[in-house]
Amino acid sequence: MRDRIHFSRSFWILSVNFKKCLNLQFCIFKHFNLNIFKSKILTANFKIL
Numbered sequence: 001m002r003d004r005i006h007f008s009r010s011f012w013i014l015s016v017n018f019k020k021c022l023n024l025q026f027c028i029f030k031h032f033n034l035n036i037f038k039s040k041i042l043t044a045n046f047k048i049l
Helices: 002-048
Strands: none
Touching: none
């Protein structure tokens, strides 16, 4: 029984960490896309100038 509780707890910690990791990846992805978008706008403005 104790092993079972330990397993569920470690599984819960894993799932929480997994969600955090997904959020982190999403944030990095969004940030990366934003930077690409900004650089595209900058280069477009530079071409106009």
